[in-house]
Amino acid sequence: MKKSLLFAIAVTVSLALSGNSWAVTPDEIMKKSQAAFLYPGKDFKARVMMKLVSKGGQERVREMTMLRKNYGPAGGDQKYFIYFFQPADVKEMTFMVYKYPGRDADRWLFVPAISMVRRIAAKDKYSSFVGSDFTYEDVSGRNLDEDTHSLMKEEKYGGKDCYVVKITPKAADMEYAYKLSWIDNGSFLPMKEEYFDKRGELYKVFTADKIKEIKGFSTVTQRTMKNLQSGHMTEVSYLSVDYNIGLEDGLFSERFLKQPPKKWIE
């Protein structure tokens, strides 16, 4: 009891000494980071190029238009609409996700060859997004309540002052035991994330490689996820990004899943 109190004081003092950050709790940092990284704007559009690179250097490309609309404040419901251009065997497929905080998303896939819309069963936590090194959760985030956050330190990364937050899932059903996230204290975007497995070994690294200011929102336009164990990596570029473009609610429907409107997907 006494020991932990002493430790708490020591931590508080050290945080106070390290700068003005003692006013910010790790939960607040993560909340701001979630808003900046996954919820900017009322809606969002990007042409996404994913390059999957194997250890041997073989490349595969996944190209899509991704549309997102927020419902409610940051951390709330979101709808995603994805139209695939590449590879050839998924060309013109569309994919729709209704994301809810705290429970699994609803997902629909449209298969143009037989004009069929189907719900698909997938777990956010351990489903690779289109075979890449990113999981669904890496793409669309996860509920902040599912993790504990602790501020480890502050340091410069890539020339930016960053908070280093340790993010530990409360449940044990995750692939990683914890991750460390370098969060820019200005934009609150994650600059780097290191994933550690159950044995405490670093096995996956995310880096934000390029940041652009678009309509006043700092946006990671180039990012990489590298799996250190398999040597496989995925590079993602956002070729054209726009915010607050006025996506209608009706877009996220079976009608447009079957006939994606050109004005939004091109």
Added chain:
Amino acid sequence: MRVHFRQVITSAVVLLLVSPALAADISLHGFLQGNYSADTTTRNPDGGSFKVAEERLQLKLDASKDPFHIFIKADGWYDHISQLWDSDLREGYVDYTSGKWDARIGRQIITWGVGDLLFINDVFPKDYEAFFSGRPLEYLKEGIDGAKIGVYPGFASFELVAIPFFTPNTFPSSGRFWLFDPMPAVTDREKVEPAVTLGNTELAARAYRDIAGFDASLYAYRGFWRQPSMIPDKVMMPTKLTLFYPKLSVYGGSLQGRALDGVLSLEAGYYNSREDRGGTNPAIPNSEARFLIGYQRQLWEDFTVGLQYYVEYMSNYSAYQGSLPYGFPRTPRYYDLTSVRLTQFFVHQTLRLSFFAFYSPAVGDYLLNPEIKYNFTDHIWAAIGANIFGGGNKASQFGQLDKDDNAYVQVRYEF
């Protein structure tokens, strides 16, 4: 191969509206495909040892200029078994899109219902020969020649389909498949499709919306059975069989949504066999009710399991029993089917191992379909698999195909 004049009509409808789109965005895609399926049990009835052996080119042409969109998907292939070139317009239609409604006119594939290879409210044509002989799954569905109107008033969405030109299901051919034939001695057979008249125009409607997080649909159809019925010219010692498509209406509904950590599907439909309401004509199917429950769940990374239970309940069963000629195979009052689908991806979802099986507890027959598919590059994939049939009896759906086991290869270059 379907009637050519209809392809001509469909193409003409498409071309009629091509002119405004000529200045539009045009894209051309398609694939080259090799598809071979070898018998693994015994030779075909006609002596051949392949169910499929062909190279195929598919071209897909897209052109759009708001509010119009044109799509043409055409196949040409060389069939090594018949040693003939052939072609088919798989789809060819014009879309018109407006704010609250849209229309699609021409040959088009429509898929309704929530079953996995089990169809209740999907009353549109299927190609079972393609399905049983190891073609890619998309060839199970065939286009209809008609028009579809979509209406989206907000509280629900509606699809209305009118089909003036009837398309039957395609069943395995007697040359390439061992099939049950109740009257093998009668070789003089005539197929009569419903005449193209206003009264024979098939009508199908679907209304759908979200109900408490579930996708809910209601369906109605007025048209014909797509499986032919056989009428002999004489009851005793027939010399000729007429194959025709009796009148049918279908009413049903479906629900699909997230439940029990997976996706739950429910579907039901009532098949009203309008030319045999009393069930006393043994040549025409009785009315029946169909139910389906399905459940799909991801158990671990890149592994999904899907289970289904399906049942048909025949109306007026005693009338059916009473009128069935001696020696004809009897359909049970309850005919049921179970299915399992297992799918596991490996190597960043480029290698797929899958297993699909049907088993009928009522009849005891089965279909097994293991398959391995690998995407060599973003443009080239290949699949190898097998269709294995058995159990049941010589007349049951999969039992009659007992000697038709096959192993297949599909290789496709997509561009």
